[in-house]
Amino acid sequence: MWGGRFAGGPSAVMREINASIPFDKALWRHDITASQAHVAMLEAQGIVSADDAAAIRDGLRRIADEYEANGVPEDWSLEDIHMTVEHRLAELIGLAAGRLHTARSRNDQVATDLRLWVRDATDRALAGVRALQDALLDQTERHADTIMPGFTHLQIAQPLTLGHHLLAYVEMLERDRSRFADARTRADECPLGAAALAGTGFPIDRHATAQALGFSRPMRNSMDAVSDRDFVLDYLQAAAQCALHLSRLAEEFVLWASQPFGFVTLPDALSTGSSIMPQKRNPDAAELVRGHCGRIVGCLTSLMVTMKGLPLAYSKDMQDDKPPVFEAAGLLDLSLAAMAGMVAGSSFRADRMRAAAEQGFATATDLADWLVREAGLPFREAHHVTGALVRMAEDAGIALADLPLERMQACDPRIHAGVYAVLSVEASVARRTSYGGTAPEEVRRQLAAARARLDETG
Numbered sequence: 001m002w003g004g005r006f007a008g009g010p011s012a013v014m015r016e017i018n019a020s021i022p023f024d025k026a027l028w029r030h031d032i033t034a035s036q037a038h039v040a041m042l043e044a045q046g047i048v049s050a051d052d053a054a055a056i057r058d059g060l061r062r063i064a065d066e067y068e069a070n071g072v073p074e075d076w077s078l079e080d081i082h083m084t085v086e087h088r089l090a091e092l093i094g095l096a097a098g099r100l101h102t103a104r105s106r107n108d109q110v111a112t113d114l115r116l117w118v119r120d121a122t123d124r125a126l127a128g129v130r131a132l133q134d135a136l137l138d139q140t141e142r143h144a145d146t147i148m149p150g151f152t153h154l155q156i157a158q159p160l161t162l163g164h165h166l167l168a169y170v171e172m173l174e175r176d177r178s179r180f181a182d183a184r185t186r187a188d189e190c191p192l193g194a195a196a197l198a199g200t201g202f203p204i205d206r207h208a209t210a211q212a213l214g215f216s217r218p219m220r221n222s223m224d225a226v227s228d229r230d231f232v233l234d235y236l237q238a239a240a241q242c243a244l245h246l247s248r249l250a251e252e253f254v255l256w257a258s259q260p261f262g263f264v265t266l267p268d269a270l271s272t273g274s275s276i277m278p279q280k281r282n283p284d285a286a287e288l289v290r291g292h293c294g295r296i297v298g299c300l301t302s303l304m305v306t307m308k309g310l311p312l313a314y315s316k317d318m319q320d321d322k323p324p325v326f327e328a329a330g331l332l333d334l335s336l337a338a339m340a341g342m343v344a345g346s347s348f349r350a351d352r353m354r355a356a357a358e359q360g361f362a363t364a365t366d367l368a369d370w371l372v373r374e375a376g377l378p379f380r381e382a383h384h385v386t387g388a389l390v391r392m393a394e395d396a397g398i399a400l401a402d403l404p405l406e407r408m409q410a411c412d413p414r415i416h417a418g419v420y421a422v423l424s425v426e427a428s429v430a431r432r433t434s435y436g437g438t439a440p441e442e443v444r445r446q447l448a449a450a451r452a453r454l455d456e457t458g
Contacts, residue, residue, distance in 0.1 A: 020080045020319050025072035026326055027081050030116035032064050034109065034192060035085065037212035039100055041205050047103065052096040059093040060085075081113075082106050103202040104195055107226040107314045111191035114322065116213065118235050121329040122184045125235075128336030129177050129242065130454065133170050135343040137450060140166045144443040147425050148263065148353035149362055156360030159425040160438035162348060167443065169249050170450050176242040177457070183234035190215035194225035197313035227313040229303065232325050236300040239332045240293075246335050247293035250286040253342060257283045262352045267345030270338060285338045292331040299324035357425045361390045361400055366422045366431070375414035385412045399423075 036057060043053035063085055078084045083106075090097035144163040149156040190210035193200065199222040206218035219225035256263035270285040302324045306317055364386050371382035388411050393400050401423035408415045421427060433439040436446065 015076050018079055018316075019076040020322070021072070021074050021076060021078065021084055023323050023326060024081045024110075024319075025074065025084070026322075027110075027113040027117055028067050028072050028085065029064070030113040030120075031081050031085055031109070032060050033116065034112045034209075034213060035060055035100060037209045038104060038192060040212065041208045042099070042102060044208065045203050045205055047202055047204070048099050052099050055093045055096045056089065056100050059089045059097065062092055063088050080106070080110075082109050103200045103204045104192065105197075105226070107196050108191045108194040108222075111194075111226050111228070112213070114325075115187055115189075115191065115215075115231055118231055118325065119184060119187060119214075121325070121333075122180050122187070122235055122238075124329070124333055125180050125239065125242065125336070126177055126184075128333060128340070129173050129180070130458075132336055132340040132343065133173050133177075133450075133454060135340045136166045136170050136173075137447060137454075139163075139343060139346075139348070140170070140443065140447050143348060143350070144447065145440045146348065146350045146353060147357050147429055149357040149360065150438075156356070156362050158365055159357040159362045159428045160432075161429055161440060161443055162350075162353065163440070163443040163447065164438035166343075167446055167450065169245065172245045172248075173242070174450075174453070176238065176245060179238035179241060180235075183231070183238050186234055187231035188216045189219045189225075190217070191219050191225035191228075193218060194222035197223050197226050223313045227310070227318075229307055229318060229321050232321055233300070233303060233307070236296075236303060236325060236328055239328050240297045240300045243293040243296040243332060243335060246339050247290045249339060249343075250289040253286045253346070254283045254290070257281075257286075261356070263349055263356070265347045265349070266342060269345065270342050285342060289335045289338055292335050296328045296331055299328035354425065358399065361393065363400060363423050363425060363428045364390050366428045367400060367419065370419055370422045371412070371415070374416075374418060375412070377412075377414070 039048065039053050039056045039060075042048040043050060048056075066088075072081065072084065075084065075087075078087050086097060086100065089100065140163040142163075143166070144161060146162040147159055148162050148165065150158045150160040150165070190206070190213055192209045192213070193204050193206035210216070210218045219228075253264060253266065255261055257266050266281070266283055266286070270283075272282045272284045303321055306320050310317060367389065368379065368382040368386040371377045371385055372379050375382075377385065389400065389403065389408060392407060392411065393403050396403070401420060405415070405417055405419075408419065422431070430439055433442050436442070
């Protein structure tokens with residue numbers, strides 16, 4: 001393969017360290033697709049004869065059928081998927097196979113194949129995020145009125161609705177969709193025809209191959225075309241951020257499914273048992289999604305470190321761009337599917353959620369706001385009075401709503417019986433009608449707006 005430059009072949013160590021076929025065989029469909037576009041252009045430009053082009057096209061189709069049926073063979077002496085396909089093409093059609101590599105290099109070939117692969121992975125991520133958003137919106141519709149405690153520092157803070165809580169993740173995932181869409185836009189340039197690094201002297205038509213492969217345009221600089229891996233990093237950065245969001249959602253489900261919370265029952269299909277404790281119902285799928293996040297972030301870090309000091313144009317280090325993106329994409333696809341199934345299949349315990357919202361004096365802020373609004377206290381003074389009332393209720397072992405009026409008035413005489421109207425969790429939630437608030441009517445408005453946005457963007 002290396003031609004006449006070398007008197008002997010590579011050592012066994014060199015063959016092993018140099019071979020990428022064990023992992024880049026995943027690119028076989030994209031390699032054949034790009035080769036079909038390349039040979040069509042070569043024929044149209046008169047660089048390759050019609051007979052040779054027809055033979056190459058037919059041979060590539062036969063190879064695709066073989067690989068689809070039997071998988072890609074691994075011959076490490078052929079190094080990678082590109083030479084594996086070319087070698088098999090030569091076996092099928094003879095010398096004409098050698099014309100396929102006219103006016104291209106493995107450098108622009110692999111850059112093109114990987115862009116096509118990452119584009120497909122990005123489309124899968126966009127679809128996976130959308131499916132999870134749909135599942136969250138369906139549960140939001142069911143639970144726009146379901147009261148639960150809201151937490152800060154994992155301490156009960158204020159009552160809110162489950163629908164409001166789930167909509168927060170819809171918004172986070174919408175930003176993820178935006179990042180993946182942006183990454184896809186920046187990747188929408190075709191490297192094919194850049195050759196090794198300097199372009200080619202053959203009269204090729206790079207716009208034709210770019211169009212045939214679904215790209216908006218060819219890349220403008222041949223050196224950038226073969227050395228750029230920003231498009232991989234863009235995907236990995238979006239994947240890492242999305243994985244962080246999935247991990248946070250998974251953590252919520254792990255907490256909510258535990259007995260001290262008891263907010264949710266996870267679907268059987270995404271739970272496991274214990275080998276020794278028959279009563280256990282473990283949220284393993286959620287825990288694995290949480291764990292996958294670390295691996296995806298590691299994949300991003302791995303490639304960033306690989307690329308940080310490489311001079312232009314191509315260096316063999318860049319062969320290591322594929323394992324991290326392949327791993328990250330597989331983990332992300334699986335995590336998105338698991339979380340969509342978990343959200344859709346979970347049953348929420350409204351009674352447990354409401355009972356928990358009653359704890360921790362969750363309506364204390366409502367009391368402080370009432371003192372400002374109805375009694376005219378400055379908020380800082382109202383905050384102090386409310387704190388004293390909370391301490392009084394805590395010492396008595398009762399809720400704020402159960403404090404006798406005379407005891408409240410002993411703390412501040414400006415308090416009157418109207419205060420009890422704001423101390424229930426239902427009243428607290430219903431009043432928070434500000435834009436983006438937790439009131440059921442606002443949750444339903446934001447739900448409708450979210451569905452409209454998703455329908456518009458696809």
